Amino acid sequence: MDARLRWRKFVSNFMLAMTGVCAVVSVLVLFFILGYLLFNGGTSINWDFFTKLPKPVGETGGGMSNAIVGSAKILLLASLIGVPIGFLGGVYLAEFSGKGMASVVRYAADLLNGVPSIVIGIFAYSLMVLPMKHFSAYAGSFALSLMMIPITLRSTEEFLKSVPRMLREGAMALGASKWKTIATVIVPAAYRGIVTAILLALARVAGETAPLLFTAFGNRFDSRGWSQPTATLPVMIYTYAVAPYEDWHRQAWAAGLVLLGLILVINIVARTILSRGIAVPRS
Amino acid sequence: MKKLALLALGVLAVCAVVLADNPLLINGAGATFPYPIYSKWFDTYHTKFPNIQFNYQSVGSGAGIKQVTEGTVDFGATDGPMNDDQLKAYQDKHGFGILHFPTVLGAAVPTYNIAGVNASLNFTPDAMAGIFLGKITKWNDPAIAGVNKGVKLPAADIVVVHRSDGSGTTYIWTDYLSKVSDEWKGKVGKGTSVNWPVGLGGKGNEGVTGLVKQTPNAIGYVELIYAAQNNIPYGSVKNAAGTFVKADLASVTAAAASTAKEMPDDFRVSITNAAGKNAYPISSFTWLLIPSKFSDAGKRDAIKGFLKWMITDGENQVEALSYAKLPKEVIEKEKKAIDKVQ
Amino acid sequence: MATTSTTLKGAGPATGSRAFFAKLRNGDEIARLITMVFAATVVLITVALVLELWTNSALPRHKFGLHFFVTETWDPIMDNYGALPFVYGTLVTSIMALVIAVPLGIGAAIFLAELAPPRISDTLQFFIDLLAAVPSVIYGLLGVFIVVPLMRMVIYPALNKPFGFLSIFKGPSYGVGFLTAGIVLAIMVIPYIISVSREVLLSVPRDQREAALALGSTRWESTWKVVVPFAKTGIMGSIFLALARALGETMAVTMVIGNTPKIAASLFAPGYSIAAVIANEFTEATGDLYLQSLIELGLVLFLLTFILNGLARVLIIVTTQKGSTVNA
Numbered sequence: 001m002d003a004r005l006r007w008r009k010f011v012s013n014f015m016l017a018m019t020g021v022c023a024v025v026s027v028l029v030l031f032f033i034l035g036y037l038l039f040n041g042g043t044s045i046n047w048d049f050f051t052k053l054p055k056p057v058g059e060t061g062g063g064m065s066n067a068i069v070g071s072a073k074i075l076l077l078a079s080l081i082g083v084p085i086g087f088l089g090g091v092y093l094a095e096f097s098g099k100g101m102a103s104v105v106r107y108a109a110d111l112l113n114g115v116p117s118i119v120i121g122i123f124a125y126s127l128m129v130l131p132m133k134h135f136s137a138y139a140g141s142f143a144l145s146l147m148m149i150p151i152t153l154r155s156t157e158e159f160l161k162s163v164p165r166m167l168r169e170g171a172m173a174l175g176a177s178k179w180k181t182i183a184t185v186i187v188p189a190a191y192r193g194i195v196t197a198i199l200l201a202l203a204r205v206a207g208e209t210a211p212l213l214f215t216a217f218g219n220r221f222d223s224r225g226w227s228q229p230t231a232t233l234p235v236m237i238y239t240y241a242v243a244p245y246e247d248w249h250r251q252a253w254a255a256g257l258v259l260l261g262l263i264l265v266i267n268i269v270a271r272t273i274l275s276r277g278i279a280v281p282r283s
Numbered sequence: 284m285k286k287l288a289l290l291a292l293g294v295l296a297v298c299a300v301v302l303a304d305n306p307l308l309i310n311g312a313g314a315t316f317p318y319p320i321y322s323k324w325f326d327t328y329h330t331k332f333p334n335i336q337f338n339y340q341s342v343g344s345g346a347g348i349k350q351v352t353e354g355t356v357d358f359g360a361t362d363g364p365m366n367d368d369q370l371k372a373y374q375d376k377h378g379f380g381i382l383h384f385p386t387v388l389g390a391a392v393p394t395y396n397i398a399g400v401n402a403s404l405n406f407t408p409d410a411m412a413g414i415f416l417g418k419i420t421k422w423n424d425p426a427i428a429g430v431n432k433g434v435k436l437p438a439a440d441i442v443v444v445h446r447s448d449g450s451g452t453t454y455i456w457t458d459y460l461s462k463v464s465d466e467w468k469g470k471v472g473k474g475t476s477v478n479w480p481v482g483l484g485g486k487g488n489e490g491v492t493g494l495v496k497q498t499p500n501a502i503g504y505v506e507l508i509y510a511a512q513n514n515i516p517y518g519s520v521k522n523a524a525g526t527f528v529k530a531d532l533a534s535v536t537a538a539a540a541s542t543a544k545e546m547p548d549d550f551r552v553s554i555t556n557a558a559g560k561n562a563y564p565i566s567s568f569t570w571l572l573i574p575s576k577f578s579d580a581g582k583r584d585a586i587k588g589f590l591k592w593m594i595t596d597g598e599n600q601v602e603a604l605s606y607a608k609l610p611k612e613v614i615e616k617e618k619k620a621i622d623k624v625q
Numbered sequence: 626m627a628t629t630s631t632t633l634k635g636a637g638p639a640t641g642s643r644a645f646f647a648k649l650r651n652g653d654e655i656a657r658l659i660t661m662v663f664a665a666t667v668v669l670i671t672v673a674l675v676l677e678l679w680t681n682s683a684l685p686r687h688k689f690g691l692h693f694f695v696t697e698t699w700d701p702i703m704d705n706y707g708a709l710p711f712v713y714g715t716l717v718t719s720i721m722a723l724v725i726a727v728p729l730g731i732g733a734a735i736f737l738a739e740l741a742p743p744r745i746s747d748t749l750q751f752f753i754d755l756l757a758a759v760p761s762v763i764y765g766l767l768g769v770f771i772v773v774p775l776m777r778m779v780i781y782p783a784l785n786k787p788f789g790f791l792s793i794f795k796g797p798s799y800g801v802g803f804l805t806a807g808i809v810l811a812i813m814v815i816p817y818i819i820s821v822s823r824e825v826l827l828s829v830p831r832d833q834r835e836a837a838l839a840l841g842s843t844r845w846e847s848t849w850k851v852v853v854p855f856a857k858t859g860i861m862g863s864i865f866l867a868l869a870r871a872l873g874e875t876m877a878v879t880m881v882i883g884n885t886p887k888i889a890a891s892l893f894a895p896g897y898s899i900a901a902v903i904a905n906e907f908t909e910a911t912g913d914l915y916l917q918s919l920i921e922l923g924l925v926l927f928l929l930t931f932i933l934n935g936l937a938r939v940l941i942i943v944t945t946q947k948g949s950t951v952n953a
Contacts, residue, residue, distance in 0.1 A: 012845035016740055022732030023741070026815050027749055030756040033767060040770075056322035057341075058512045058604075085663050092660035105664045108671040114934040115674065116873030118900045119923045122907065123674045126681065133354045134310065149667060179656035207760020210875040210900070214908050217312075220322070221329075221336045224305050229338060234762045238876060241766050243489035244496050244513045249770075256763050267758045271751065345909030352911070369911065440797040447884035449701075449909035476906070478700040483799055483895045484884030486905060497773065498800055 034260070041257025044250040049258075054220055054231075060247040064255055066222045070137070070230040071259075074216060075206055077141035077226060082148030083198055089149070090156025095182055106154070113150035120146050121211035129215060135229040140216030144208060148201040155197030159190035192273055199270035203263045209234035233259045306333065307581055312340040313347020313360030314451045315487040316506045317569045320387055320604050321360065324597050328589060335585050343487060345449015345475040351572050352376060357582055359572035362389070363454025363475050364551035382623060383550045383570040384590060387598075388539050388607035390530035391455045391565045392517040394510040395502040396495050397422060397437065404518040405430040405527045408564075411520065412464035414441055414502060416471075417481035422500060430527070437500070444494045444503035447484025449475040455567040456504045459555040463564075504565075507531075508605045522564040523556050534563035535607040543610035550613075550620070568609075576625050583624060590621050675927075682921035684914050693921065699886040699902075701910075706918035708925060710886040714803065714896035715926070718878060719871040721807025721892070722814055727864060729811075730818030731853075734860075737819070738826035739848050750823065757816035765880035768809040773800040773881060780804070781893060796891040801883040804892040809877050814867035821866060821941060825859030826852060828945045859944030865937035869930045875900035899926045 048063045055062030089109075093102050124143035129135055163186050171181040187194070217229035218239070233255050240252035318341040325337040342350075344361035351359030352373050364383055365373070373381045393406055410426040413419035419426055423436040446453045457473040471477050483498075485491035488505045492513055495503040507530050510517040519529040528534045538557040546552060556564045573590070577583035594617055598608045609617070685693060685706060696707020733753075737746045781798035788794045829852050837847035853860070883895020884905060899922045910916040 008843050008846065012843035015845045015849070016736070019732040019736035019740065022729045023736040023749055023819075026729060026733045026756070026819060027752045029812055029815075030752050030759075033756075033759060033763070036767065036771070037763070056326045057319040058508070085666055088660045088663035089667050092657070092664040096657045096660055097664065101661075101664070105668055108668040110934070110938070111931060112667065112671045112674070114869060114930050116875070116900055116923075116926050116930055118873070118875045118903050119674075119678070119927050122903070122920060122923050123677055125907075126677055127673075129355055130353065135355055146670065149670075153664075153667060177651070178653040180652070182656070203758055207758075207762065209760070209762040210904055213904055217310075218340045219338045220325070220340075221308070221338055224308065228308055229310055229340070234760060234876075237762050237766060238880070239489075241762075241769055242486055242493055242880060244492035244509065245489075252766060256766050260759060260763055263758055263760065264755055267755055271754070343909055345906075345911065347909075349909050349911045372911075442797065442799055447905050449906065449911075472702050474702045476701040476909070478698065478702065479885070482885065483801060484897075484905075486879075486884070494801075499777075500797075 034264075037253065037257045037260055040250075040253035041255075044254040045257065049251065049254050053222070054236075058245065062251075064231070064233065064236055064251060066219060067231040067233045067236045067255070068258070070216070070219065070223060071206070071232045071234070073223075073226065074137050074140045074144060074212070074230060074232060075202060077137065078144035078148060078205060079198070079202060081141060082145030082201070083152055085145070086149045086152025086201070087156050087194065087198075089153045090160065091182060091187075093153070093157040094160035095178070095186075106157075109150040109153045112146065113154075115146075116210075117147065117208055118210040121214055124211060125214045132227070134227070135215060135217035137216055137223060137226040137228065137230040140212045140230060140232070141226070143211035143215050144205040147205050147208065147211070148198075151201040151204065152197055155200075156190075156194050159193035159197070160186055162193075163189045192276070196270040196274040199266050199273075203266040203270070206263050206266070207234055207259060209238055306336050307585055308336045308338055309358070309582055309585055310338050310340075310356045311347075311358040311360060311571075312342050312350050312356045313572070314344040314362050314569055315341040315489060316344070316362045316389055316391075316450075316452045316455075316567075317360065317387055317606070318488070319506075319508050319512070320601055320606050323600055323604065324593065327597075327600065328592065331592075332588075335589075337589065341487060341489075343446070343448040343475075344451030344454065347451075347572065348475075349449075351381065351574070358574070358586065360386075360570065361454075361475075361572060362451025362567055362569040363458070364570060365572065377574065377576075379574065379576040382573050382575050382620065384573055384617060384620065385550050385568040385570050385609055385613055386593060387569060387601050388535050388566060388609065389569055390507045390535050390563050391452050391459075391504050391567070392507050392510055392530045393502060393520065394492070394495055394505055394515050394517040395500075396498060396515060397439075397500055400434060400436070401516050402434055403516060403529055404434065405521070406518050407521045408460075408463035412460050412467045415443060415445075415460060415480070415482070416464075416467060417443070430521075439500040442498050442501040443479075443482030444485055444491050444498070444501050445479050445482045446476075446487070446491060448486050450487075451475060451567075451569065452488060452504060452506060453477065455555060455565060458553055458567075459565045462556045507535075511605055520564050522560075522562050523558055524560045524562070526560055528561060528563045530563045530566070532602060532605065532607050534561050535566045536610070538562040538564070538566035539568070539607070539610050539613075543612045546613055546616055548616075548620075550617075566607075573624055575623055587621055587624055590624075591618075594618065678920060678924040678927060682917050682924050684917040685921045688914065693918075694925075697888060701912075701915055704912065704914050706914070708899075708922055710888050711897050711899040711902050711922060712925070713888045714882065715872055715898040715900070717803050717892075717896065718806040718810055718882065718898060719868055721804065722810035722871045723864060723868060725808065725811035726815045726818055726867060730815045730863075730867070731822055731860060733815075733819045734822035734826055735848055735853070737823045739844075739852065746823075750820065753816045753819050757820070759813075761813070761874055761876040764809055764813055764877040768805065768877055768881040772805055772808055776800050776802070776805045776808075776893075785893070792890040793892050796889070796893050798893050799883060799895055801881050801895055802891075802893045803882065803889075803896050806878050806882040806896075806898070807892075809881055810871045810874060813874065813877065814871050817867045817870055818863045821863035822856075822860050825856045825863065825941065825944050828859075829855045855947075856944055858940045858947075862937040862940030862944065865933045865940065869933040869937065872933070873900060873926060873930050874898075875904050879904050899923070 052063035120143050124139050128139035171185045219229045219231045223230040237252050237255045240248035321339050347359035347361050350356045423438045454475045461468040461473045485494040488509045491503040492505050492509040495501045519527040522528050537559045538554050594614045693708050697709045698705050698707050777800040784794050837851040878898050879901035885895040886897045
């Protein structure tokens, strides 16, 4: 074996080992983030965090109960708006539409998907906050729903399309009308994938801060109903992280842990559901 | 699917029932300068009147002025009074005017983070302007070292920190610099958002304090309480009478003394670089911006009630947070002005 | 019996509203209409968004025109606005993010696609997908408390002392700045590069690899000289995708970039990005020109990400199709 070959073999093994290092480093970053949050956030979480309201500036203690509830409310409403639009739009694309309309809708959805979240915030501010004359959970939910729609729509379309023809044709052979087929056969068959997509969309918007900055604004108290400014976890994390108070930093870590924990749990659940069913089509 | 929909409806129904008894929520936004005392006041007031909630967001005076003009919040707060253009814009938009109500007196202090220096440094107006103009770049520059004999200043680069958001504290600071430095006045001017020659931007008084605290050799301007609560040193400034004065209750009150008797009816006044031997030169009033008309009687009465409480009981809480009480004459004038809110 | 003459009322080709209502009784048509309305809503929303951005940036577009993109000032007092510092900051931080993330990401993707056994590959990919799910504000949190001190205490001295004469490494260290933002962004975009590149590499047909190996190349050579070039366009697509994400990032950037609208050669200097300035100044922009200038910045950002995303998609599709048709 000549020297050149030995060299090439060495280079080969070395470079491939390097790629392994790259992969390991990338994954380690995730564990580092989780670990750091667990350590700093875990030591800061206490019962107060979940049950108390924020205290006046400079005083220690208090919690983020209003932000936790606020985030939950906004996410609920965002889903109630975004999921039906995305889902039914996806049904249209998969089942009813002609080529032309389909391309237009898909193009619009992809465009919407690529809009930076801060620009979505601008849009929601002009559309909802200004006419309503106040910041509200409605505006925040609207902004987040805009980000959920494209994911839900494209995924619904893909999963519905991937349902085997057999099922479709079988139902129609039995005399079911188109919409009955869709409702009772096709959607249930694609059910897993669609639920996964909704969960992933939810996880994506749960951590969004920028669109909430000028829509839901913020609240030191609990917000009643949906038409008042609302505190949310991501915005609280931002506010507390850039401030000088040690106690606020502590709470920011705790909030970060809660938020990330929630998002990761949703992601893991969604992907596990999916892996038992149909493969994920990459968007 | 059906179950999910029913569950969602159930949750909404529960929310609606549970929240049927609505306390009155009044939204305000604005200055970070007085945020510590405002958050204390609103908290105390809520304990006193559990049916009323004042939700104040500390987003900077600029945002306070803008949002109250847009009508997205019920009241605003600023340390840089609205100028005539802004007042006119408000009048044009709403058909009625907006009123300034002074709340407390505060001070903008130069706070810094220099290793080994815990003392209170002296700053002359020229040095201050030079630093923020970017002309004085090192801590051991003669302009600073000359008036701080006995303090070991490093030959390190000065890191200037200013506000990245529209700020009344910026207004106070640049108002002072414009008065003491013609170069500053010509080059940069005064306002809530200016074109800073040098420096990093922090969001809110909180952000600037945070940056100064973390960045070695930094200097920033913040309201007194932020420096005090976070145990970072702050300096003395040479006032118009030539004395180096450190900000505290006495020196801030002294700054307001001369204007107290000649307070204009709309309460808009600048007290930077005030005359007086013991006056702290970078002091200021800070104001709540209250619309002169409310269509919602409940909100109007709640706000008027708060204002009345603020200038009587509320003033007793301010000194604990290092803000100075309003001069008596101003309080008297304000009592009458509250009736202007309809 | 001859006549099929139409004596029956209403018989004959269905036309107009009668046809519509007839169809309506058929459940399918209702379903079609309802779903079409929702699909149309999506289009409507998108159109409304673009229109909003366009009409609400009219003032600065007319006043400054193209000058907007070459002006360095951002002066609310003089009402003079220029996009240059923000475009500069956005581009510099994003490019730096790519400089760090692309080698790491492609390396990891090669490992996952070529070397790792399928189960390990899938498991690692699972974790990397989780990394993509971490929200921006949490990266910001970590940036402020970990990367900024790291920058000040480790990275800056390491780069400035030996290389301080280079203009990109000059100047004092603030902790925050372009490089800090670039590092945080790099961590945020690595997952995108890895997952898309891995897909693209996996779609390269086996024959390509096997042919190279049969000709005597080492595994690395076959990967680097045959497989990767084959998937080159798709990998480019993943880079564009990552770039588009980096450009639009708001929270993580504004927490570590220093928020200073200035152009500076040094990577350690503080700067600003389009998304960050909008987040900081939008709620307080008094005056129409100020506000609309911010909106014009938003429009610019939107256009940039739109073009990049479009290009990315085309490149990725072209590559994966090439893979499936090359032997056809």
